[in-house]
Amino acid sequence: MxxxxxxxxxxxxxxxxxxxxxxxxxxxxxxxxxxxxxxxxxxxxxxxxxxxxxxxxxxxxxxxxxxxxxxxxxxxxxxxxxxxxxxxxxxxxxxxxxxxxxxxxxxxxxxxxxxxxxxxDPMARLYTASKRAGRKRPEEAGDADHAGDxxxxxxxxxxxxxxxxxxxxxxxxxxxxxxxxxxxxxxxxxxxxxxxxxxxxxxxxxxxxxxxxxxxxxxxxxxxxxxxxxxxxxxxxxxxxxxxxxxxxxxxxxxxxxxxxLRRPEPDHLEAIVRAHLGDLDGETKQMIATFLERSSMGELATDQLLNAIYLSRVPGLAAESREALAADLMAHLGPSAEFHDF
Missing domain, CATH: 3.40.50.300 (P-loop containing nucleotide triphosphate hydrolases)
Incomplete structure (x- = not known):
């Protein structure tokens, strides 16, 4: 084997x-x-x-x-x-x-x-022990008294x-x-x-x-x-x-x-990632991937930015111009002071 x-x-x-x-x-x-x-x-x-x-x-x-x-x-x-x-x-x-x-x-x-x-946590143990030691009536003590000690x-x-x-x-x-x-x-x-x-x-x-x-x-x-x-x-x-x-x-x-x-995904690999997360790729999704690849050649972008933009583009009722504006905002280049969270 x-x-x-x-x-x-x-x-x-x-x-x-x-x-x-x-x-x-x-x-x-x-x-x-x-x-x-x-x-x-x-x-x-x-x-x-x-x-x-x-x-x-x-x-x-x-x-x-x-x-x-x-x-x-x-x-x-x-x-x-x-x-x-x-x-x-x-x-x-x-x-x-x-x-x-x-x-x-x-x-x-x-x-x-x-x-x-x-x-x-030694302080919690000390507190538990001191609380037990402070009992005034010994007849109250029992096995349960030692729990947590x-x-x-x-x-x-x-x-x-x-x-x-x-x-x-x-x-x-x-x-x-x-x-x-x-x-x-x-x-x-x-x-x-x-x-x-x-x-x-x-x-x-x-x-x-x-x-x-x-x-x-x-x-x-x-x-x-x-x-x-x-x-x-x-x-x-x-x-x-x-x-x-x-x-x-x-x-x-x-x-x-x-x-x-790990390096930036190649186009085919990026398409496979998007397909795994969000299903089949339509024409608009393929265009957003192309835009992402173009923008990533000019500055740092993360794959989850693309996924967020594509997901929002599929929300029913969102006008085309709003989708484009949101995609541009979500795929903004990451500055050196940005908070990074791995996807």
Missing amino acids: SMWPVYTGTEQPHDGVSRLPDPPPWRAFDGGPALPLPPPQDGSVSPDWTHRASTYRATQESVDLVNAALVLRRPLLITGPPGCGKSSLSYAVARELKLGPVLRWNITSRSTLQEGLYQY AIEDHLRLGPLGTALLPYERPRVLLIDEIDKSDLDLPNDLLNVLEEGQYEIPELVRAARHTPTARLMVSGSEDSAVVDRGRVRCRAFPFIVLTSNGEREFPPAFLRRCVPLR
């Missing part, structure tokens, strides 16, 4: 991830016990995510490099202009390979490694921390806009991405009297057991890091990633 490609870039979900070859010896992980992937549940996958996954149109280059990242157990670093589908690729891979809901970590200038791994009740795994649990199949993690992070974050990620494991110091210290803890995970109300405060992956997660190219990354970080540079 062929092991390549596992991800094909087609719309049909399949179990091809089971054909992944064994990892390279330097990327083999043995965390356990193995956890099943969480099934999609009501509310865990939004209609927006489903639409983005099913309408994504991959290029051959992106298919090849996604498979390289899967086989090598390395993060995929996607760089490209806004609106070229960087974040949507992660949803498409998760859908096709049936890898469960995508975990998402949206990066800001204040993001830290600990935030991605876990969150701990354990350290595990004030810890929750973050997106990265959840992705590194010992799942039997890789979880998909989107680390969005890594180039907006503090300068130290890429370097802080190095050891975790290389070793596929991390520790929660608060649980390590408590392990002598509380060896296991059940923690809430990111993205759902599910929980997972952590033994002695240590988490080690079993199937290295499929990690997608996106960047708008606003900064350079350290060489040590870059060599641990599989790089993918």
